[in-house]
Structures are given as C-alpha cells and as structure tokens.
Amino acid sequence: MKIGIAGAGLLGRLLAFQLARAGHAVTVFDPATSPEQRGAAGWTAAGMLSPMAELETANLAVFEQGVRSLALWASIVADLKASAPEHHVMLKMMGSLLLAHKGDEGSARRMIDLLAHKTPAGHAEHAPKPLSRMALRSAESAIHTSGSAWILPHEGQIDSVQAMTAMTVAATTLGVTWRWNETVTSLQQGVIKTAKQDFSFDWVFDVRGTGARPDLSVRGVRGEIFWLHAPSVELQRPIRLLHPRHRVYLVPRDGNRIVVGASEIESEDRSPISLRSTVELLAAAHSVIPELAEARIIHSETNLRPALSDNLPRLEASDGLTRINGLFRHGWLIAPALVKQALAEISL
Template identity: 55%
Template sequence: MHIAIVGAGALGRLLAYLLSRQPTHRISVFDPADGPEGRGAAGWTAAGMLTPTAELECADLDVFNHGLRSLELWSRIMPSLPGDVSFARDGSLLLAHRHDSGAAQRTVGLLKQKAPQPYRPVALLPAQLAELEPDIHGPSLAWMLPGEGVLNAVETMRGLYSAAADKVTWHWNHTITQVAPGLVGNGTQSWTFDHVFDARGLGQRPPGMSSSDNALSCQNVRGVRGEIFWLHAPGVVLNRPARLLHPRHRVYVVPRRNDIIVVGASEIESEDRSPVSLRSTVELLAAAHSMMPGLAEARLVHTETNLRPALVDNLPRIEHEPGLTRINGLFRHGWLIAPAIAEKALAQALPDNTLIQVSP
C-alpha cells in the first residue's frame, strides 16, 4: 500500500517507523519543517515522562491503560532505534513539602482511588527517599510510582527518524492544507494514496475554525502553552523523574544525560508561542530549587515554549473512515500514549498487519 503520514511530530514519526518495518508498504511523510531536525513539533519540547499513574490526576483510565501498553511497546521499540536513545523504567516520585501536605494527600488519595494495584503510589520513609535520591532535600513527604518511566524526547524524535530514514519518502517544507480520504494537497499540488494518516496535531484545525467551538472532533483542536527549562547541573544527582505536589504549580524535574535536568512545565490556556515568561521562570525554578537545593548553582542553558494539541475533553481521539485516519488530542501525554494509540489506529486502518510485532 502507498501510505501518507501528514505531520512528522511524535506520532507521525512513530507511525513512519512502525510502517517502515513492513517492506510491502511505500510511505510518504509531509511536514512544514525544513528537515528532520526542524523544530515546531511539540514532540521535541516534551520532558518525556511516561507516567500513567501520575497522569490520572487529570486523565481517565483509558489514558492510563494506553500508557501501560505503551510502556511495554517502548521497551521493545527503544532497543531497535539507532544511536543512544535514553529510556528508563525506574519509577517516578511524587514529593510534597510538609506545609502542602493537605493538597498533596488529596492528589495521592485520588491516584490511589483511580489506579489499580500494583500501580498505586507507595509512601516512602525519609531514609528510603534519601537512599533513592540523595540530592532531594526539602520535601518531607514522598511516594514512589512503581514502573513509571522516562524517555529523552529529542533523542527519540531523532531515533525514530533515523530508523525509518531510507525507507520513507520525506517531503520537508510541505505545509499540507488538504487532507481527505486517499488525498493530500498543499494548494498547488496534490498526491493520492491508498491511505492517509493525519498526525498534524495543532495543524489539523482548518483555517477559520474557532477553538471555542464545543464539537468533539480531531479538527477542533486547541493549543495549550507549555514552557520548559533545561538546567546544567554537574554533580547534582537525579535518578528518575520527580513531581512536586504544589498547591499552585505543576512542577517536575527530569534527568537527562550530560548533567542536564529538565524543569517543567507550565500549562496555560493560550496559543502564544512567544518565549518563556518571567512568572513561569520564577515560579517553576523556585519550586525546583525547593526540592533540590543543589540546583542553586545550576546554569539555565535552554528554555523552550510549545503548544500541546488538546481536544475539547482533553482526551486522545482516533477518527477512521476508508482511506483516512485522523489522530489527535495527545495533549500533555503524547509520548506516554503514542505507541498504544498508533497500534490501535493501524489495526483499524490496516487490519491485516502485525506492525507492532517490534523486536530489537
């Protein structure tokens, strides 16, 4: 089959990678970026947390189950990608300062209620926390979320591309304005295919469609602004992602190679892509410093703003018809759920395939 994927973000690259493993398919990918390193996709900006239980704070059990399935799939996909692509499943932490214990206990109570065993938060004693994370000081309440994971989003974007690079026709510098069953067009040119996957994220919204429309559809997508900070912190140890349960901010720290600690992320109902604000910088970095005082001398080496593609109900959605599959609404957990969503979408569109039988 000749298959088009419109959008080379997190989901588009994963679909390209999975489809490229079937030698019988011809695959074309379209994206406005000027090449495989061109930024724009939210996929580049993400912290890469793979935390199904923690996401239950704002998501439903479907997202949780997609997250669990995706963790399994990532465990098989990651070793097959070229280059060093970081992926770990050492659990994640929830932390709280004693004076915030009311709000924290409410969140932990909600997660305990929503998550099935054995995925519920497990309370840690201060000595256990100190052993796991010697550079976390300040928060006196801690819980482990077993089995949760993290990937490096930048490395995964590159790895998925590289693995599929020579098996896919990449149409960079292509802003696609027309997507229909078996058809992709950019206003001056159009291409026909057996099947089209629309993975444009925020780009799926047709010009003129108001984001205040309440219809639940992949095209009625809005952007949710997120700001993220990279700190260079040589000598500061962080072994796994940790979230601070704070009454006002959602703050997390995520370790990356080369002494980088990513601090994220604001979540603002705005499609403003301008640089990070003073308020987000002060609030998020102060909160990060309050959990890891060793960050005091860290250097702020990079900041980034991007928009999470979200639908009216903040849940992911697959719309399928012959010749066309639209996927959208991966919101703040795209990396967490992308493999399970891709698996589902591919099974609907190409029922005879066994694409997800990925082995290293």
C-alpha cells in the same frame, strides 16, 4: 501499501518508522524546514511516561494505553537501535517520585488520595507508595526534604529529543520519503494536497496536531520548560512537586541535564518563556534540590500541546483515512498503543 502521513511530529515519526518497518512505501509532509526544526510538541516534551500520575486528570483509557505503551516503548527502542545504532535513546523504567514540602501535605494528601481512589481495579501495583526519609535518601540522594515523598513504581521516562531524532534516522534508513517545508493544505481519503501538488495514496494518516484545524477543533495549550545543566546533582527519576499552587517536575536526562517544566496555559502564544513561569518553575525546582542554585540554564522552550475539548485522545478511521489527535499532555505516554491500535484497525 502507499501511505501518506500529514505531520512529522511524535505520531508522524512513530507511524513512519513502524509502517516502513512493515514494508510500506511511506511519504511524510511537514512545514518544518528540516528534520531538526522543533515545531512539533514532541520535541519539547519532558518525556515522562506516567500512566498513574496522568490519572489525576485523564481517564482509564489513557491509563491503560499508557501501561501498554510502557512495554511497547521497550521494543520500539530496541528496534530503533537496530535501524539507527548510532542514535542512543534513553528509556528508563525506574518509577517516579511525588514530593511535598512540609506544610503542603494537606494538598498533597488530597492528590495521593485521589490517585489511590482512581487506581484501576487489578492495578494496585501502580498506586502511590509512601517513602520513608531513609528510603527517599537511598533512592535519590540529591533530594533533601523534611516533607513527604511517595513513589509511583511503574512509571518511566524517555528522552524525547533523542527519540524524535532516532525515529527520523531509522525511518530514513528504511526508505521513508520526507517532504520537509511542505504544508498540507487539505486532505481526504487517499489524498494529500499541498500548495504545489495533489498526492494519491492507498491510505492517509492525519497527525497534524494543532495544525489539523479546521478538520478537527483542536486547540494548543502552551507549555514552557527549561533545561538545566547540573553536573553536581545526581537524579535518577522524574520528580513531581505537589505544590498547592505550582505543579513542577524535574526530569533527568543524559549529560547531567535536568528538564524543569512545565506551565500549562490556555493560550496559543508560542513566544519565549515568561518571567512569571521562569520564577515559579525555577524557584520550585530549587526548593526541591537546593544544589540547583549553581546549575546553568542552557535552554528554554515553548510549545503547544494539541488538545480536543475533552482533553482526551481521539482516533478515527474511515476508508482510506485515519486521524489521531488530542494527545494533549500525554503523547509520549500513549503514542505506541494508539499507533498499534490504528494499524491493527486497518490491518496494516
């Protein structure tokens, strides 16, 4: 079939890759001037694959899509390796840690109790498990805390930048046409319109994130992150600090880099990171790993998470048009399951 995709973010690239692999003729439209221009939230994401931790705010459907996606990512990354062998994608399934400093255990305990309470029936293996100080030291030798720690054993992480790049290269190898620097001005069943031209397709996917207005009342939720270079700090897993005021995570990446994030602010301001977020994020990161004092700040980035009014994802299909949006703070967690569902619903 002839497929048009509006948006080359996380969903657009994953759809393009999967559809091209299945033999469809795919064209993708995006206002970015090049494949590397980082307009999409997908680039900025820390890439935590956290079905359990997301249950704090999300619902059972997101948890289940997340659990399904963990398995799907493993096969997608293997497929990417086949189509783009020179583009490594780091994918780890070693669980993630929740930490609370001494004195903050009260609010941490409430979070742990909430997660334990929300652990879906039949999924007890996902519930938070307390870690002794010795177990914590053997899991993550960089962390020195006299507080408490828990492991969420079935969580993972993906390097979002590597994955965005590999999906583009692999999809290109499979024949996808990219129309960069082409903003979709409107779309409907089987039609995508840009300022230059109208294009006809057998099926259209609207995955424009915050750009889908006015068709969807999606809003952007500002998120700010840092990249640190810390060769002296060995970290294996994502760490979430259960702080009473700031929610901060540290996510290790290849090349001795650590992503520290993220603010969550009801604003569509994409200007650079604020002093307040800088102080809060970096002070909290330093409190978890004091050796980060000598880390170098190599990058900071701001982006907008696409969210609907209920902060939950939405997938709508009518004849010739599928819309997927509202992936909010768990797009990497759930995209593979949503894409699989979208393609199955229309027998693609």
